Amino acid sequence: MKVLISGAGIGGLSAALCLLHHGCEVAICERAEKLDDIGAGIQLPPNAMRVFAALGLDGALTARAFKPTALEARMGRSGRQLFTIPLEDAAAQPRWGAPYLHIHRADYIAVLEAALRARAPDALHLGAEVSGYSQTEESVRAHLADDRTLSGDALIAADGIHSRIQGQILGPQQPRFTGSMAWRATVPMPLLEQKSAADKPRPTACVWMGPGRHCVTYQLRGGALANFVGVVECDETLDGTYEAAESWAARGTPAQAIADFKDWHPTLTGLLTEATELYRWALFDRKPLPKWVDGRVALLGDAAHPMLPFMAQGAAMAVEDAWAVARALTNSLTGKNGAPQNIEPALTAYQHQRHARTARVQAGSRANAKTFHRRSRVSQIGTYAPMWLVDKLAPALIYQSQDWLYGYDVTYDDAYDKIEAGS
Ligand SMILES: Cc1cc2nc3c(=O)[nH]c(=O)nc-3n(C[C@H](O)[C@H](O)[C@H](O)COP(=O)(O)OP(=O)(O)OC[C@H]3O[C@@H](n4cnc5c(N)ncnc54)[C@H](O)[C@@H]3O)c2cc1C
Secondary structure (H helix, E strand, C coil), rough: EEECCCCCCCCHHHHHHHHHCCCCCEEEECCCCCCCCCCCCCECHHHHHHHHHHHHCCHHHHHHEEEECCEEEEECCCCCCCEEEEEECCCHHHHCCCCCCCEHHHHHHHHHHHHHHHCCCCEEECCEEEEEECCCCEEEEEEEEECCEEEECCCEEECCCCHHHHHHHHHHCCCCEEECCCCCCCEHHHHCCCCCCCCCCCCCCEEEEEEEEEEEEEHHHHCEEEEEEEECCCCHHHHCCCCCCCCCEECCCCCHHHHCCCCCCCHHHHHHHCCCEEEEEEEEEECCCCCCCCCCCCHHHCCCCCCCCCCEEEEEEEEHHHHHHHHHHHHHCCHHHCCCCCHHHHHHHHHHHHHHHHHHHHHHHHHHHHHHCCHHHHHHHHHHHHHHHHHHCCCCHHHHHHHHCCCHHHHHHHHHHHCCCCC
C-alpha cells in the first residue's frame, strides 16, 4: 500500500514512521524547504513514548531530552507547592510503561527526520505544498501547488491547525479566540545558575497558577536550557496591541512578558529577565470536528483535533493517531493478493478509535485554563485546597487520576483486531 502524507511536523513524520513500520510505502510532502528548527520545549509524555519505543526511537529521543524528577503545581506568586507527582519514584515508569520527557521541538523533529531518511531515503519531499486532493474508486491524488500530482492508495492530512485538506473536507471553520496569549522562551541554565537554590528553575515540569494567568517551567537538553511557557488572559490582543497569530515565529518583547508576570515568583521573573527572544502564540479554541474522513483521505494531529496546550498533549495525540492510522490501514490489506481494499472503512474505524479520546483531551485542556486561572480567593481555596489535601493524605489518587492519559498504550489497543475491515 502506498500512503501519501501532507505535512512533516511531529504528526506527519510519526505517521510516516508508523506506516513504514507496518509495511507500507510512504511519500510525505512538506511545504517548507527545510524542516522547522523553531519552537521551544515540548513535553513528551509516556503515552507518546510507547509509540516511539515500538518504533525503536525511544533511545534516540531520550538521549536528546531531559527527564524531569516530578510533575508539580505551585502558586504563581508565593511558589507554594500544591501537589507533586514524583516521576523518579520506582512506581511511575512501570505504572505508565515509559518515561516522561521534555525535549526541544527542533531536536524532536531532527530525530524523526533522521529516522525517516534512514528507513526510506526518498520518502520526504520538501518544498512540496499540497493544495488539495481528488480521488477515484481505485486511488487518491495529492495536488501540489506547483502543479505536480502524487498518486497513492490513501492520503493522510497532517498539515496542522490551518489544514488545507480539512478545509476541503469540511469547509472553512471558525476558531474562537480565547483572549489568551502564550509566551514562550528558552534561557541557557548557566545564566540562571547564580540565583539562589529556591529561585532556580527546578528539574520538574512545574505549573505555576494565578489569577488570569499561569506559567509552565521545565528544563531541556540534559538541563542546559530552561523552558518557559506563560499564558495570559489578555484583551490587548483584541484591541490590536498584538497580532492574534498562531505561529511558532511571532515575537514579543521581554518587557511585555515581564509586565505580564510582574510580582510573580523570582524563578519566573528571573527567567524572563534573562530571556532575549520571546515568542507569542495567540490561543484559539476549536470544537471537536464531526468528520475526519472523506473516502481515502483522513485527518491526523492538529488537522483533526486542534487543542489548547493546557494538558501538553497536542503532539502526543498526533503520535498516538499515527500508530492508530497505520494499524487501521494495515488491517485493510485483506483483498485478493494482499491488494489494498476497504480503505474508507479502515479510516473510519481509525476515526472511531481516536475521536472520543482526543475529544476528552480537548475538553480537559479547555477546563485546565479555568483551573489554572482562578481569580477570587474563594474559588482559589475551593480548587487548590482539595489538591493540596489529596497530595498530603492520598497521593496515590493523584497518580490514578492521570492513568487514563499517560497509561494508555495505543500500540496494544486491539480495537482494530475486533473490527473486520469492511464491516
Ligand atoms: C504554546 C504551545 C505549547 C505546546 N506544548 C506542547 C507540549 O508540551 N506537548 C505536546 O504534546 N504538544 C504541545 N503543543 C501542541 C503541539 O505543538 C501540536 O499539537 C503539534 O505540533 C501538532 O503537530 P502536527 O504535526 O499535527 O501539526 P504541525 O506541527 O503544525 O505540523 C504541520 C506541518 O504541515 C506543514 N504544512 C502545512 N500546510 C501544508 C500544506 N498545504 N502542504 C504541505 N505541508 C503543509 C507545516 O509546514 C508543518 O510542518 C503545544 C502547542 C503550543 C501552541
